[in-house]
Amino acid sequence: MASLTLDKVRKAFGPVEVLKEINLAIDDGEFLVLVGPSGCGKSTLLNLIAGLETATDGEIRIGDRVINDVHPKDRNIAMVFQSYALYPNMTVRKNITFGLEIRGVSNQERDKAVADVAKLLQIEPLLDRKPSQLSGGQRQRVAMGRALVRDPDIFLFDEPLSNLDAKLRVDMRTEIKKLHQRLGSTIVYVTHDQIEAMTLASRIAVMKDGILQQFDTPQNIYERPNNMFVAGFIGSPSMNFIDATLSEENGKLAITIPRNGNPIVLPLFEAPESYRGYIGKDVVFGIRPEALTHKRTGSDEPGSQYVNFDSKVEVIEPTGADTMTVIEIAGKEIVARVRPDRQPKPGESMTFSADMSQISLFDPDTELRI
Structure with missing residues (x-):
């Protein structure tokens, strides 16, 4: 060899x-x-x-x-x-x-x-x-x-x-x-x-x-x-991409996603220094389906990096081990991976948890990772 x-x-x-x-x-x-x-x-x-x-x-x-x-x-x-x-x-x-x-x-x-x-x-x-x-x-x-x-x-x-x-x-x-x-x-x-x-x-x-x-x-x-x-x-289903803005409040960074006058704000608990150059600017927020799921037990506890938000369910796709759940955010269809026993019905509103330790941010012009 x-x-x-x-x-x-x-x-x-x-x-x-x-x-x-x-x-x-x-x-x-x-x-x-x-x-x-x-x-x-x-x-x-x-x-x-x-x-x-x-x-x-x-x-x-x-x-x-x-x-x-x-x-x-x-x-x-x-x-x-x-x-x-x-x-x-x-x-x-x-x-x-x-x-x-x-x-x-x-x-x-x-x-x-x-x-x-x-x-x-x-x-x-x-x-x-x-x-x-x-x-x-x-x-x-x-x-x-x-x-x-x-x-x-x-x-x-x-x-x-x-x-x-x-x-x-x-x-x-x-x-x-x-x-x-x-x-x-x-x-x-x-x-x-x-x-x-x-x-x-x-x-x-x-x-x-x-x-x-x-x-x-x-x-x-x-x-x-x-x-x-x-x-x-790489990844199946592939990573979700959502147009967003990187904002800062009281020294804390957050992802802000516009939604019919009621934006979704997802705080970043840890952020690399490279993010600071994008404060106030548009970014592409990337999150994989397995990092976006039904409300997790303990997601409200201090130290958790899960952030909760509500969204209406559009379509569900049962696969046996998981249920792929399609929701719409900022005009885009987003896929979340949900346990079968937590499976929602289309048209229902549901609380989702986003694992903010598993996200990626991209420059919308160059498409490179920030």
Whole structure:
């Protein structure tokens, strides 16, 4: 295994620049997930690492070795594709060992390698079947087995679960996580699914329009997003954004949200120094649905960072474990996460609690976190 470094990497197709000075450094054994909407450049970046595309500028290193001009077959990288890319006329065993055979690996070594991988992936009963006789999840395991037998420095996964149904996707996600924990492999994984990114990654690189928006741990990206795009893209349901003003009274800061002559005032119990430059100015108030819920027990007690306010319920969406409750504030639909036993009825007024320790404020012009 090895570390991976991308230093000011750019990629242009003619006049169109699809990657703009990407800087990433992941350590040996890390699980990096590249995430973003379609067309953000994440698959292009994966192809540059694999050698399927050539960087316009910048440097790509595996360990201490610059690989910009190294042929794909000499980079010691294994890739798992979205389409599985299995040979339909070969058995599972042959699919897994074909690359080893081409490189002249002995029969004895090939047999040991396939036995080890088949045991690891629990596909031993499938070795004599052909791909047409396998389910989608089994085919994906075989594709992973073919990558594993190479013992590469880095594994590249290009949206490997997008062709699977929802339940199988969850199961395979768990299997990939277990595999990484067993092997300690260096993995770069591309997905547009932010739940996959959050559950699998050691660190996440969030991309948009060829620009790296944030590179951090899943928890930091979730709790301290750099900008409104990251805040809205990561999390399901996504973060609520409400137009507000930052006010000050008796030395205490508060978020003031206009509402038909009866504004909602949400005091800030703790505020970073950066907020003070926005006193009296418009801000975008961000709060995740789980930080906005039914009135919490003890929310009126001293020391609590929950602030209560009343609002009419527009729509409820039961999900089993929670009820997503839609309310309207300042002309925007806001989602709160409510316990099923506290579930309101549409049209009713209800007291909600906002956890002010879990908020984000953004500059409305730059959309950057304040």
